[in-house]
Amino acid sequence: MQAQVKAWGNSQGIRISKDILQEANISIDDVLDVKVANGMITLVKPFRHKTLEERTAEFNGKLELDGEYDWGEAVGREVWE
Secondary structure (H helix, E strand, O other): OOOOOEEEOOEEEOOOOHHHHHHOOOOOOOOOEEEEEOOEEEEEOOOOOOOHHHHHHHOOOOOOOOOOOOOOOOOOOOOOO
C-alpha cells in the first residue's frame, strides 16, 4: 500500500485504509506510539493492561472470581483430591 502526505490544517497527515487498520487491530481514537529511526516512521499500538471492568465486559459482566473452576476430566496422570 502507498499513502500520500497531505496538508491537514497546520500539520500534515496520512490516511490509512480501514482494512489496514482492522488488520492491525487499531480503532478510531486509539493512541499510537510514533518512532522514527533511519528515515522510517513506525506506528505502534502500546500494550496496556485491561481494567477489571474491561475484562468483566468481555464475559458479559459475569466475571466469577470466587468458587472453584471445573477443568474437566483428568486426561493424564493428574491426581484430584
